[in-house]
Amino acid sequence: MMKTPYVELKNVSFTYESNPVLNNVSLSVEEGDFLALIGPNGSGKSTLLKIILGLLKAKGEIKLFGEPISDFQHHEWIGYVSQKSNAFNSGFPATVKEVVQSGLTKKAGLFKPMPKDAKQKVMEALKAVGMEKFINRRIGELSGGQQQRVFIARALISEPKLLVLDEPTVGVDIKHVQSFYDMLSELNKKHHLTIILVTHDIEAPFNQISHVAFLNQRILFYGSIDEYNLLPKEQIYQWYGHSVRAV
Amino acid sequence: MIEAILHYEFLQNAFLSGIIIGFIAPLLGVFIVVRRMSLIADALSHVTLAGITGGLLLNQHIAALAFFNPIYFGIAASILGSVLIERLRVLYKHFSELAIPIIMSCGIGLSAVFISLANGFTTDVMGYLFGTVSAVSRQDLWIIVAIAVIVLLFLTIFYKELFVLSFDEEYAKASGLPATMIHFLFMIIVALTIAASMRIVGILLVSSLITLPVAGAMRLSKGFKETLVYSVVFGEMAVIIGLILAFYLDLAPGGTIVVTSIAILIIVILCKKAVQKGAQQ
Numbered sequence: 001m002m003k004t005p006y007v008e009l010k011n012v013s014f015t016y017e018s019n020p021v022l023n024n025v026s027l028s029v030e031e032g033d034f035l036a037l038i039g040p041n042g043s044g045k046s047t048l049l050k051i052i053l054g055l056l057k058a059k060g061e062i063k064l065f066g067e068p069i070s071d072f073q074h075h076e077w078i079g080y081v082s083q084k085s086n087a088f089n090s091g092f093p094a095t096v097k098e099v100v101q102s103g104l105t106k107k108a109g110l111f112k113p114m115p116k117d118a119k120q121k122v123m124e125a126l127k128a129v130g131m132e133k134f135i136n137r138r139i140g141e142l143s144g145g146q147q148q149r150v151f152i153a154r155a156l157i158s159e160p161k162l163l164v165l166d167e168p169t170v171g172v173d174i175k176h177v178q179s180f181y182d183m184l185s186e187l188n189k190k191h192h193l194t195i196i197l198v199t200h201d202i203e204a205p206f207n208q209i210s211h212v213a214f215l216n217q218r219i220l221f222y223g224s225i226d227e228y229n230l231l232p233k234e235q236i237y238q239w240y241g242h243s244v245r246a247v
Numbered sequence: 248m249i250e251a252i253l254h255y256e257f258l259q260n261a262f263l264s265g266i267i268i269g270f271i272a273p274l275l276g277v278f279i280v281v282r283r284m285s286l287i288a289d290a291l292s293h294v295t296l297a298g299i300t301g302g303l304l305l306n307q308h309i310a311a312l313a314f315f316n317p318i319y320f321g322i323a324a325s326i327l328g329s330v331l332i333e334r335l336r337v338l339y340k341h342f343s344e345l346a347i348p349i350i351m352s353c354g355i356g357l358s359a360v361f362i363s364l365a366n367g368f369t370t371d372v373m374g375y376l377f378g379t380v381s382a383v384s385r386q387d388l389w390i391i392v393a394i395a396v397i398v399l400l401f402l403t404i405f406y407k408e409l410f411v412l413s414f415d416e417e418y419a420k421a422s423g424l425p426a427t428m429i430h431f432l433f434m435i436i437v438a439l440t441i442a443a444s445m446r447i448v449g450i451l452l453v454s455s456l457i458t459l460p461v462a463g464a465m466r467l468s469k470g471f472k473e474t475l476v477y478s479v480v481f482g483e484m485a486v487i488i489g490l491i492l493a494f495y496l497d498l499a500p501g502g503t504i505v506v507t508s509i510a511i512l513i514i515v516i517l518c519k520k521a522v523q524k525g526a527q528q
């Protein structure tokens with residue numbers, strides 16, 4: 001029996017005002033995949049994620065968990081850490097606990113209170129990113145990397161089926177990057193969490209990733225990590241170089 | 248004081264309204280301030296003034312409307328203003344703050360025209376500009392109670408969604424929350440609160456009751472809930488002390504309430520500084 005893909009894109013194109021960004025992108029992400037989405041700056045990676053999340057409307061066919069995106073209601077199945085999540089107003093009076101707990105809002109549902117075990121879930125999510133000691137700190141008083149880890153906890157708390165991460169390790173130090181990737185691969189392997197990770201990280205856990213997509217307005221490569229590793233290095237440099245000239 | 252309150256209905260009206268407003272204005276104010284919408288509150292209060300002066304003018308000229316409470320015109324104008332601001336913010340996407348001066352000048356301009364068309368209601372207008380202790384009617388009080396119930400219901404029902412929306416709008420949308428709808432309701436609630444507060448503190452000072460207690464609260468609090476609590480405490484202190492001063496010194500309550508709020512804010516800032524210095528030594 002064929003499984004329905006979690007994310008299925010067919011001929012998706014997108015233009016900002018008059019600036020074409022994505023051109024006939026087709027891609028599918030299946031349950032259990034750990035997809036690295038790579039490509040040069042400005043190649044449309046963040047844009048593609050925003051389209052998948054329903055933040056931008058694009059041409060083409062987009063299905064989430066088998067449903068057309070316009071009918072999709074279960075956003076709590078998707079956890080999201082945006083590229084500029086720590087660009088919030090740093091004077092905002094909220095504690096780490098309040099921020100992480102807010103990740104349960106959609107799951108709890110409109111007109112319903114937060115679940116009774118919310119506090120315990122906050123603790124678990126913070127432990128997963130090693131931030132449990134900071135639970136009562138004001139969010140703006142943390143360092144950039146610590147904030148980023150809090151936002152990852154906010155994405156994990158609703159126990160999503162799909163985790164969408166846009167350069168989540170920017171500003172996170174090497175030690176924590178490593179433990180963060182270990183955590184991702186554990187979530188992926190043990191808990192079958194499906195992951196889409198946008199990264200520029202050469203240190204990214206390329207041995208734990210299952211698939212790679214190389215995007216530059218169109219998909220230049222999509223395949224398993226083994227296929228990616230067989231690509232000649234010159235080919236990859238050429239894809240990057242090509243784009244540098246295009247920019 | 249207590250005796251006087253028990254004795255005079257107008258004082259009961261003023262104090263009860265004041266206590267209600269001292270609660271809801273700073274409470275809503277927290278959301279307004281963290282969303283950087285304080286100036287919108289100011290613009291809306293001026294639009295409310297246009298509604299009220301328009302209403303007073305109709306009271307004068309159309310016999311059938313003579314006893315129609317001008318607050319209703321204020322509420323309608325305020326809601327209309329909030330919808331217009333949203334429209335303009337979308338229209339001028341990259342200069343969304345432009346919506347504020349446009350709506351604000353509209354409100355002041357219309358008010359000036361209405362006031363000069365009817366030169367007979369100067370004392371009424373003074374009451375609406377700077378607040379009043381003596382002119383709050385039972386009917387005003389009931390309108391304020393009704394608005395407070397609506398505001399509190401809204402904040403309780405949508406608290407968790409409002410928090411997400413205030414903290415991170417993109418995340419709210421990505422989570423599939425009905426962000427646009429909640430924001431629209433929020434604007435209407437802001438409009439209602441401004442219309443309700445204006446009877447006591449006056450149009451020109453409404454936004455200070457919405458923002459000053461929050462400014463003090465944010466210096467002391469760690470979290471969001473704490474900010475809500477401190478804001479209400481400071482708001483109530485300002486209103487109660489301000490009304491007592493207004494009554495005894497025969498001053499406009501808007502003025503005394505705002506001056507009290509500013510005094511509280513200064514004390515909070517100084518105390519915080521002193522504590523920080525102490526901690527460093």
Ligand SMILES: Nc1ncnc2c1ncn2[C@@H]1O[C@H](COP(=O)(O)OP(=O)(O)OP(=O)(O)O)[C@@H](O)[C@H]1O
Pocket residue numbers: 016017019021039040041042043044045046047048083
């Ligand atoms: N809000 C916007 N309005 C107009 N153009 C935009 C907007 N956001 C992005 N773009 C353009 O769209 C293109 C793709 O941007 P996008 O953010 O998706 O790139 P990216 O692959 O995520 O890059 P990076 O690696 O730098 O994060 C870029 O050329 C950018 O200039």
Ligand SMILES: [Mg+2]
Pocket residue numbers: 045046047083166
């Ligand atoms: Mg990006």
